[in-house]
Amino acid sequence: MTDFIAVPFYDLFQENGHVPKIREKLPALLTGVTRSILEIGAGTGLITTSLADCTPAEVFALEPSAGMRAVLLSRLAERPELLERVTVLPYDALSLDLAEPVEAMVMINVMYALEPDYRKRMWPVLAERLEPGGLLAFTWSPGGAPEPRPLQELESRRVGRHTYRVSSEITSSEAEAFTARHLYQVVEGDTVIAEEEIVGSAYRPLRETIEAELTGAGFVQAEAPEGMLGWRLG
Numbered sequence: 001m002t003d004f005i006a007v008p009f010y011d012l013f014q015e016n017g018h019v020p021k022i023r024e025k026l027p028a029l030l031t032g033v034t035r036s037i038l039e040i041g042a043g044t045g046l047i048t049t050s051l052a053d054c055t056p057a058e059v060f061a062l063e064p065s066a067g068m069r070a071v072l073l074s075r076l077a078e079r080p081e082l083l084e085r086v087t088v089l090p091y092d093a094l095s096l097d098l099a100e101p102v103e104a105m106v107m108i109n110v111m112y113a114l115e116p117d118y119r120k121r122m123w124p125v126l127a128e129r130l131e132p133g134g135l136l137a138f139t140w141s142p143g144g145a146p147e148p149r150p151l152q153e154l155e156s157r158r159v160g161r162h163t164y165r166v167s168s169e170i171t172s173s174e175a176e177a178f179t180a181r182h183l184y185q186v187v188e189g190d191t192v193i194a195e196e197e198i199v200g201s202a203y204r205p206l207r208e209t210i211e212a213e214l215t216g217a218g219f220v221q222a223e224a225p226e227g228m229l230g231w232r233l234g
């Protein structure tokens with residue numbers, strides 16, 4: 001599994017992106033969850049701390065990238081009371097290993113990273129480690145893969161005398177998969193002083209694909225807030 005190269009940029013932009021919207025939805029989504037939650041792809045912990053704040057549950061934060069985990073653990077270290085209740089699992093979803101099944105699983109902005117065959121193998125692994133009737137909820141963008149488009153700036157943020165800038169281009173697109181090129185730049189005045197390019201595949205499965213996969217793994221569709229899908233283990 002490759003590391004998440006854009007780690008230094010991550011929190012700068014995500015606090016203004018999906019994170020506040022997801023945080024608003026969590027209390028209603030997790031009503032009644034009191035014992036245990038698994039977060040798949042916890043990243044730098046922007047959602048992890050909210051999961052712990054809005055429920056009394058024990059949280060298992062699974063994150064394969066060492067860079068992302070470093071920020072996650074730094075965030076937890078600033079909240080010593082959370083170190084009592086949050087366990088960081090340093091591996092990917094298919095390696096999931098828990099002493100007992102959890103009550104709920106949450107996966108925020110991770111689907112794009114899961115190659116279809118990997119994703120299909122993941123649902124039964126999750127089903128095996130979820131309590132009967134337990135909730136599996138994840139963010140959802142309908143409509144399949146986006147069309148190709150040229151490089152465009154997504155966001156920039158001032159950090160002292162520098163600007164951190166992220167641009168992206170979609171170079172090819174099929175029904176459920178696309179190739180994206182991301183450019184991460186640190187700029188001083190007109191000069192780019194650091195630059196990293198990431199080109200990789202991303203996935204946006206169709207609704208019917210996901211429904212077939214999850215139904216096949218024993219899940220039944222449940223209520224979820226807008227922008228998310230919810231499933232319960234039948």
Ligand SMILES: C[S@@+](CC[C@H](N)C(=O)[O-])C[C@H]1O[C@@H](n2cnc3c(N)ncnc32)[C@H](O)[C@@H]1O
Pocket residue numbers: 004014040041042043044045046047062063064065068091092093094107108109110113114
């Ligand atoms: C865009 S980040 C989202 C992080 C966090 N959920 C959030 O919303 O801020 C995607 C995360 O998924 C993780 N990831 C990628 N593939 C994964 C896999 N197979 N199993 C678990 N996590 C994975 C990446 O390392 C990355 O931290």
